[in-house]
Amino acid sequence: MLNPPTNLIKLSPKDLLRYSKQIVIENINIEGQKRIKKSKILIIGAGGLSCPIMMYLTGSGIGHLGVIDSDKVEISNLNRQLLYNEIHLNKLKTVSAQSQLHKINRDCKIITHKYQLNKTNSKEIIKYYDIIIDTTDNFETRNVIYETCYELSKIYVYGAVDNFSGQMSIFNYKDGIQYKDLYSKNINTSQNCNVNGIMGITTSYLGTLQAIETTKIIIGYKQKLNNSVILCDLINVQIKIKKIYRQKNYTKIISKNQNKAIKEKHYGNNNLILIEIKDNKEFLKKHKAKSINIPLKAFKLYRTIEFLKKYRNENSLSICCNTLDRASIVSSILNVHQIKHNLTK
Known part of the structure; x- marks a missing residue:
């Protein structure tokens, strides 16, 4: 319950002492701490993004924290x-997390779900929580989260990382944007970002952002991120907030047969631009014939967007990427600028 009757919630003398440094913050105070104590938060995934979220929310006095991972x-x-x-090592992350989090705050009840979220169990699990935090690394699970949160009217705090880049947003909040406004829910693949390298600094940064935004929702702080996505390029120290509008999706996810047709069409069609999202070393090592390379970081540059806008009406844009989180970031940027494109592998 995100708006509980705070007059019925009691803070013990221990609570007042333990959380005194955050209670004195004007935006939290006693009422905010009571709301934190009453909140029920579910974190889907117990990996790199999840660890700082679990630690900081537990430390802040969250009443119930659910963690699901197999x-x-x-x-x-x-x-x-x-x-x-x-x-x-070789122990379940949920069990290990519960043990470690109890060392941080035994007053926080940690609920472990020792299995993967799927279409069969998602409603039964998610319905018990107030806010759902997505720290997963594959589109299949994210689609389940999106569909279930939308159906149950649950707030969905989203985050994704790749190398030194990442993004986060909030969905289903006060009639705001949904996951489908950022990225299509119809993608049909089971790949994840485990094939990529990742720094703990990156996951910690994005996870901390997710924890901050979750806390702001709980205490009722005016949400300035609503209908926006945060795009982080940590290697170049660039943080941008992009407005997202509830509009038709500019991404087309294609099937294997369509993918084959596009490839065949590409070799004889100068109007098709095939773009690979790789760094220079990756591209030199292996790339598709007649493709051009635009590294992920270049999509954040004004001249890249202007180049794509210039050719979007005369040419078909096909984004080729085997890495789903890179594809998610690129597609969300193109959607923001209303640049039609499709994704292929």
């Missing part, structure tokens, strides 16, 4: 998932 801790997780250490 993965076990691997040694390659430890560079960015700082809630875990080597004693947790």
Whole structure:
């Protein structure tokens, strides 16, 4: 319940002492702390984005924190998932997280869901929580989150990262934008960002942003991110907020047969621009015939957008990327600028 009757919520002397440094903040005070204590938050995924969210929300006094994940801790997780250490290797992340979070704040009730979210169980799980935080790394799960949150009118805090870049937004909040306004829900693939490198600094930064925005929603602070997406390029220290409008989707997700047809058409059609999203080394190592390369960071440049706008009416734009989080970021940028495109592999 995001607007609980705070007169019925009691803060103990221990609560007042423990949270005194945040209670004195004008935007939180006693009423805000009561709302924090009453909140029920579900975090989907227990990886790099999730770790700082779990730690900070638990430390702030969240009443109930649900964590859903079926993965076990691997040694390659430890560079960015700082809630875990080597004693947790080969143990379930949810169980390890619960143990670690109890060390931070035993008054926070940690509910573990030791399985993956799917179409079958999503409604039964999500309906018990006030805010849903997405820290997953694949579109299939995100589509389930979107559809379920939309149906149950649950606020959906979204985040995605890739290398030193990332994005986050809030969906289904006060009749605002939905996930489909940022990216199509019809993508049919199971790939994820595990094939890419990732820095713990990046996941920590984006996860902290998700925790901040979640807290602001809980305490009723006026949400300035509503109907916008934050785009972060941490390697170049560029943070931008882009307005997103509820409009038709400018992304076309194509099937395998359509993909084949586009490839065949491409070789004899000068009106088709095939763009690969790779860094220069990746592109030189392997790329499709007649494709051009535009690295992810270049999509944040004004001249790149102007180039694509110039040719969008005369040419068909086909974005080729095997990495879904890169594709998500690029597609959201193009959608913001109303540049029609399709995605292919």
